[in-house]
Amino acid sequence: MKTILTTGSNGLLGQKITEKVLAEKRLKLIATSKGSNRYPVKDGYEYAEMDILNPGQVRAVIEEYKPDAIIHTAAMTNVDTCEANKTLCHELNVDAVQTLVSLCEEKDIQLIHLSTDFVFDGADGPYREEDAVNPVSYYGKSKVLAEELIKNADANWAILRTILVYGITNDMSRSNIVLWAKGALENALPINVVNDQWRTPTLAEDLAEACLLSVEKNARGIYHISGKDYMSIADLVRKVADYWALDQSMISEISSESLNQTAKRPVRTGFVLDKAMKDLGYNPHGFEEGLRIVDRQIKEKG
Numbered sequence: 001m002k003t004i005l006t007t008g009s010n011g012l013l014g015q016k017i018t019e020k021v022l023a024e025k026r027l028k029l030i031a032t033s034k035g036s037n038r039y040p041v042k043d044g045y046e047y048a049e050m051d052i053l054n055p056g057q058v059r060a061v062i063e064e065y066k067p068d069a070i071i072h073t074a075a076m077t078n079v080d081t082c083e084a085n086k087t088l089c090h091e092l093n094v095d096a097v098q099t100l101v102s103l104c105e106e107k108d109i110q111l112i113h114l115s116t117d118f119v120f121d122g123a124d125g126p127y128r129e130e131d132a133v134n135p136v137s138y139y140g141k142s143k144v145l146a147e148e149l150i151k152n153a154d155a156n157w158a159i160l161r162t163i164l165v166y167g168i169t170n171d172m173s174r175s176n177i178v179l180w181a182k183g184a185l186e187n188a189l190p191i192n193v194v195n196d197q198w199r200t201p202t203l204a205e206d207l208a209e210a211c212l213l214s215v216e217k218n219a220r221g222i223y224h225i226s227g228k229d230y231m232s233i234a235d236l237v238r239k240v241a242d243y244w245a246l247d248q249s250m251i252s253e254i255s256s257e258s259l260n261q262t263a264k265r266p267v268r269t270g271f272v273l274d275k276a277m278k279d280l281g282y283n284p285h286g287f288e289e290g291l292r293i294v295d296r297q298i299k300e301k302g
Contacts, residue, residue, distance in 0.1 A: 001026075001027060001028055002027050002028070002068040002069060002215055002216070003027070003028040003029075003030065003065065003066070003067045003068050003069075004017075004021075004027050004028070004029055004030070004067055004068065004069045004070070004071055004212075004215055005029075005030040005031075005032060005061075005062065005065060005067035005069070005070045005071070006018070006029065006030070006031050006032065006070075006071045006073060007032055007033070007050065007052055007070070007071070007072045007073055007074040007100075008033055008052075008072075008073040008074030008075070009031035009032055009033045009037070009039065009047070009073075010033040010034075010035070010037070010038040010039070010171075010173065011033075011073060011074070011173070011174075012165060012167055012169055012172060012174070012176065012204050013073045013114070013165060013204055013207055013208060013211075014031065014033065014073050014074075015038075015039050015169040015170065016167065016169065016204045016205055016207070016208035017029070017031075017071060017073070017208045017211055017212070018031050018039050018041075018045065019039075019169075019208070020205070020208050020209065020212060021044075021045060021212070022041060022044045022045065026212060026216065027212060027215060027216075028045070029044075029045035029046070030045070030046045030047075030048060030061075030065045030067055031045055031046070031047045031048075032047070032048045032049070032050035032061060033049070033050065033074070034049070034050070034051045034052075034074075035049065036049070038170060038171040039170065040170050046065065048061045048064070048065065052074050052092070052096040052099070052100075053091055053092065053095070053096060055099045058096075058099050058100070058103065059103060062103050062107065062109070063107075066107075067109060068109065068110060068215075069109060069110035069111070069112060069215045070100060070104060070109055070110070070111050070112065071112045071114075071211045071214075071215070072097070072100055072111065072112065072113045072114060073114050073211075074092070074096070075092060075093050075114065075143075076088065076089050076092040076093055076139075076142075077116075077139070078139075078174075079118065079137055079139045079261075079262075079263045079265065080261055080262040080263050082137065082138050082139035082142065082263065083137060083138045083139065083262045083263035084262055086138050089138060089139065089142050090142055090145075093139075093142035093143060093145075093146055094142055094145045094146050094149070097113065097146040097149055097150065098149055101149050101150060101153045101155065104153065104155040104156075104157070105153055105154050105155045108155070108156075109155065109156075110155070110156040110157070110158075110215065110218065111150065111153070111155055111156070111157045111158075112157075112158050112160060112211055112214045112215060112219075113146065113147075113150050113157065113158070113159050113160070114160055114161075114162060114211075115143050115146070115147055115159050115160065115161040115162070115222075116139075116140070116143050116161055116162065116163070117161060117162070117163040117164075117199070117226070117266065117269035117270070117271065118135060118136075118137060118139055118140035118143060118265075118266060118269075119133040119134075119135050119140050119143050119144050119147065119161065120133060120134060120135070120140075120266055120269055121134040121135070121136050121266055122136070122197075122265070122266020122267035122268050122269050123266075123267065123268070124268070125198065125266070125267075125268035125269040125270040125271075126200065126230060126268075126269070126270030126271055126272050127224065127269060127270070127271055127272065128224070128271075128272045128274075128275075129161075129221070129222040129223065129224055129275055133147075136264040136265070136266055137263040137264055137265070138263065139263060140266075147159055147222075156218065156220060157220065158214045158219040158220055158221060158222075158223060159221070159222045159223070160207070160210055160211065160214060160223050160225045161222065161223070161224050161225065161271070162202050162207050162225045162226055163199050163200055163201065163202050163226040163227075163269060163270070163271060164176075164177060164199045164200075164201040164202060164226075164236075165201075165202045165203075165204050165207055166178035166179070166201055166202070166203065166204065166290070166294070167203060167204030167205065167290075167293075167294060167297075168294055168297050168298060168301070169204070170301075177201070177233070177236065177237070178201075178236075178240055178291070178294060179294075181193075181236075181237045181240045181241070182240055182244055182246070184250075185240075185241055185244075185246035185247060185250055185251075186244070186246060188247065188250060189250065190250045190251075190252065191237070191250060191251055191252070192252050192254045192258075192259070193233055193234045193237045193251055193252070193253055193254070194232075194233045194234065194253075194254060194255065194256045194259065195232050195233070195234035195253040195254070195255070196232070196255050196256055196267060197232065197233050197256060197265055197266075197267055197268070198230060198231065198232050198233075198267070198268045198269070198270055199226075199230075199231065199232075199233065199236070199269055199270055200226040200227045200228065200229060200230050200231075200269075200270040200271055201226070201227050201229070201231075201236055201287060201290075202225065202226040202227050202284070203227060203284065203285050203290035203293065203294075205285075205293065206225070206227065206282075206284040206285060206290075207225055209282070210223070210225040210276065210280060210282050213280040213281060213282060214280060217279070217280055217281075219279065219280060223275060223276045223279070223280065223282075224271035224272060224273055224275065224276060225271070225273075225276055225282065225284075226270070226271045226273065226284070227284050227285070227286070227287055227290065228273060228284055228286065229286055229287040230270045231287070234251070234253045236287070237251055238251065239287060239288070239291070240291065243288065243291045243292075243295070244295070
């Protein structure tokens with residue numbers, strides 16, 4: 001059985017990978033994150049504190065646990081924060097990747113790296129893996145730089161690009177669009193939602209499954225991993241309101257321009273999933289199904 005090491009294991013995707021490994025026992029897991037372990041179950045896997053900005057610590061952890069594959073989920077993903085703090089963004093999204101690439105080359109470890117639809121300009125989505133990148137934000141640029149480092153690496157690698165990941169887990173440090181919309185509307189708060197951006201939102205469980213499949217099938221190259229339903233952000237929020245029977249009159253549709261965000265967003269992304277379906281056996285849930293899964297998990301948490 002292969003041993004995987006995850007970075008960012010306290011995040012939404014990191015916790016979903018832990019959950020999946022514990023439920024299905026397909027792989028051995030070393031979960032790593034900055035600070036203490038926030039996943040409620042502590043048995044059945046190893047946890048190690050690891051700051052991806054500390055190359056010495058990263059090396060020590062990797063040398064101790066000798067993983068067959070590293071799934072690199074840790075990153076700075078707040079698009080406006082990346083624009084405002086380019087130095088930290090570069091350190092987390094590029095320099096940390098270089099540290100991992102060097103170690104994977106040296107120790108013959110497979111690297112599964114999470115990337116984003118924001119590598120594209122959004123002029124012509126949905127996108128295939130071979131389409132030309134052209135980021136419109138510094139976050140997107142940092143992820144392109146990381147992809148280039150990996151593509152030039154003398155190691156076995158796979159890049160999984162994803163879009164607008166949603167889901168719920170324990171002790172989340174960040175919300176996501178589904179939980180944000182549900183929470184605001186349940187509290188009768190008016191919300192502004194853009195109606196001129198299109199995406200294929202991704203259930204966190206589907207992305208976690210794609211990560212594990214990439215290890216098991218020894219995937220190599222770039223893969224597009226998202227949900228299969230293509231919709232505007234406004235449609236997405238209306239579907240959330242619809243599912244939980246919330247008041248849609250609280251939703252105001254606006255243009256991206258009127259938001260005045262620090263960083264520019266691509267207009268139309270979305271992914272063509274044919275390659276991941278064919279090579280990995282990836283089969284994502286529909287958006288409505290994804291909401292049903294989130295709803296069930298919310299009820300289980302009480």
